[in-house]
Amino acid sequence: MVGTSRIRRRLRTLTLAAALGAGGCARLLGGEAGVVLEAIEYGPDRTELGRTTPPPRRQRLPNADLWLPGDGEARAAIVLAPGFAEAGRDDPRLLPVAESLARAGLAVRVPDLPGARRLTLDPADIAAMRQAARTEAAAGRRVALAGISFAAAPALLAAQDGVAELVVTVGGFHAIEAMAVFAATGAHRAPGEAAWRRAAPNRFAIGAFLLAIAESMPDRSDRWLLRGAAARLLDTAEPLPATPPPGLGAEGRAALALATERDPARIPDRLAALPAAARAALAALDPARAHLGTCTLAIHGLEDPVIPWTQSAALAEALPPGRALMVLVPGFGHVEPAAVPPEGQLALVRAMRVLLAWRDGRDPCEESHGGVANGSPQPS
Template sequence: MSDRPFQDEIPPPAGRRNDRVLILVVLLAMVLGLASPPGRRAFDTIRLLASLGGTPAFVAAQAVAYPGGRADLYGQSGPVLLLLPGAAVAGKDDPRLVRFAAALVGAGWRVMVPDLLGAKALTLSAADAAEVAQAIRHAPGDRVALAAISYAAIPAVLASLEPEVAAKVAVLAAVGPPYDARRVIGFFTTGFWQGQRLEPNAYGKWVFVLSNARRLTDTGDRTLLEAIARRRMADLGVAIDDLTPRLGPQGRAVMALLDNEDPGRVADLLDGLPPGIGDEIGRLDLAARDLSGFGPELLVIHGADDRIVPVGEGESLAAAVPHGQFYRLGNLAHADLTASGLGDGLTLGRAVYRLLEWRDRMG
């Protein structure tokens, strides 16, 4: 054996040495990239998208109370994002919302999910904006971000029009938001939106009935409409002909709108609704509001396959505010933040990256 044990070792070929150098350069670039704010945001964007498409790590919620409301608080540190539930009876406890909150915590947010009683009870009204405003006022930190699911975008926008509240809101991300209330009602009753025929999801129709039945002055019609709505929400094909003949003039006006299939009659049928319902539709109609003074940046994410709120509604809302950005996905159902396909993933990734830019500004 030689006393210089390595002198006979065959040196690696030049190509292999170059490969090793290239790998070291790539690894160094990755390290340097992740050390920069854009690199970290890109990494967090990918991680958040992966969490939304899978099962994010469990995050325990801390119950908090504030004047006029209560909420679940996820995460221990980071800027605060208020996650606003849409119209769903599970409210803040909806499993999809809980997973979404956990994914956001993994991306560096501290997530506050208020218990919005109006949206939870499906008694949708402009008064829901007061609940949202109160949650914003009492959220930790000087500035907050908002993420609103579907209907929740309406009270989120209305609350953020108040100067005191607007001063605290940095950005609002809205998923599948309505804009023109009369146009959306026309869609889920007839299937027509701006001259196009689509197949609406009937859930929106019966949420509308349930949320407005309590506004009738005829208590008998109110009871019957609530029963009709709950029956149809449980089973869209169930018979209701044992209930509809018993309706009075107020209930028949509502059912005439629901049974109508002619888009040309929608305006007159809406105008013929009992005043309590018509007035509330007007208060919830963002298209009837002057949004030129809306201060926060608005990120609208909407799927072209949405059959509850057509994608054009989100596009119109983004165009109606000074700082609106619109992200159109091909497949998003209604408010399911799981992108399918490379194109949708890239589009959703752009929206997430922009939201994370606000996270870094606020942090």
């Protein structure tokens, strides 16, 4: 079948570990927050956190892994979800994050997300995160939900039932339509802006988006051919073909037309032309359609080429006043933590301090009354 191991190797790098593992010299800058970030980047065994805390207990459960502090009771719980990652809870980039947060006093539950493991969009991921949060609440622990990239959507949507006190998104998004516009055309804009910001269309972003749509195609042949198109974008420098491949049906051609559209004004019509199953899958995982009110920490790299920081700005704008904290990280991309400058590391320290404040029983949104770290860059 087309688009197997090579696609999976690329997509499984979209993990929360990669996004949070940019501590660098953060331990020198941020007290406990810096120590935790250092452990995430280098692995706890090689850092101060590993030397001063006992190894956590990792419980292998049927639908999740549960990491518990090595001594004493957890002070709170976080449900931690990577984005597209075939290995799911076993992804090696996720493990130092779960271990470090458990050493910091959190119960860390990493659920299996069926859609994310298949590298596609699936509303079942929302149910998996919701059930994980309820399980932790039933154990008497306060709960936060955390997701990176596409996993931000199930985290936000699962929070609607009110069990979680905090949502953390890393490189997340607010609207499926805006995601499609950026992936296909490179156009994006912050709340209140009329002019488009422009970037080059991102092959990885549209390849991942196309692969996700492919899985909802009713026709088996369309699914196979669209997986091939996604593989072409993800694994080669070749453009998509100017004409649809032989055998691609009308519904598959509609998906390919979305992927090759370069006019942002036409993306809504391209989305509307997708088959009903694809539209339903996208709508079910669209935070823009949801009622969001949980205190949300939105962390986003200003250099993110896959999901633009303007999507976290839109998410913060959509939340009720005082219920959003946005941390924009200079020099940080989507999954590559290398070479984050000192100002970016300071931003990550601020974000970790928010999580640790919540761990200690404080409402970070109430304390700060919402806010934006580093402001918003000017249109370019």
